[in-house]
Amino acid sequence: MATSREPLTRDRIVDAAVRLIEREGVEAVSMRRLAAELGAGTMSLYNHVPNKALLVDLAAERIMADAQPYHVDSDDWRDHIRAHARAVRQLAKRHPRAFVMLATRRLSTEAGIRTIEAALRNFDRAGFRGKEAVGMMRAMVSYLLGTLMREVAxxxxxxxxxxxxxxxxxxxxxxxxxxxxxxxxxxxxDQEFEFGLELLIAGLERYQS
Structure with a gap:
């Protein structure tokens, strides 16, 4: 537990929230619980984070920022989609208890928009833009969330x-x-993740024709 002599900051509060989520899940987060972990008064946390909802959003953004950019030596859109999906899977495995939280937050900060931009760029490589690309991205997200939440569970x-x-x-x-x-x-x-991913890619190929 941190000592009360350390200054209380938003970063320290968010870090403590992330640690608590990783240990016990997002349902364990409360201002009173975090205050006890930080050795601070509960009301003092509200000077830095006004409510629990914002705190959970900040924790989700902190974890999303841990997503590693993928690298692939190919111009083929299929290889980019595979690499991006595998990077999401690695994030889920690094933060298993937090992954459900990430699935239920709309992250409009740079960390959240970065992964959306990467996904849309991959569909753009395949010739899909606008509403069509958004629909495909959401289908891909639904697959990833479903299969990865099952894997974690x-x-x-x-x-x-x-x-x-x-x-x-x-x-x-x-x-x-x-x-x-x-x-x-x-x-x-491993096999089921790759099998489902290839089914989705095959569906995109069919949609192209």
Missing amino acids: TSPELGGIALSPYEDVDASRFPLSGEVLDELGTYDH
Whole structure:
């Protein structure tokens, strides 16, 4: 715990919020809890951050700023989309407890707009602009959020819970499910992420024609 002799600043408050989110999730954040962690009075935090909603936004922006720019030696839009998606996955794995928070915040600062600009540039490479590109970006975001939230939730090394295998089912009632119980009860996150990504790219290729 920090000592009260350290000056209280917005940066220190946001840093403490990020640490708390990484340990316990965004639901653990409260002004009273952060004040205790910082060795300060609760009301003194409001001199720097007026409310919890803004504090969570600032924490999300701080984490989003940790997104690493991707590099790819190719002019092919498919390679850029693959590299960008993989960079988002790495961010989720570095900040598993915060990823749900990032998914529910609209970040209009430089950190948030930077990743939007990168995504739109990739669709521009493929010949898509305007409303069409925005729709495609949102479809890609929906895929990334869904698959990465599942990966985080089912990966013990990321703080998730390992799912138990499916129990036997009545094959006469659910014949197709019964045939793939082993597959349904296990995850190969690397393979499934890449498989879904290639499906999306194939769909974009189809849309081009």
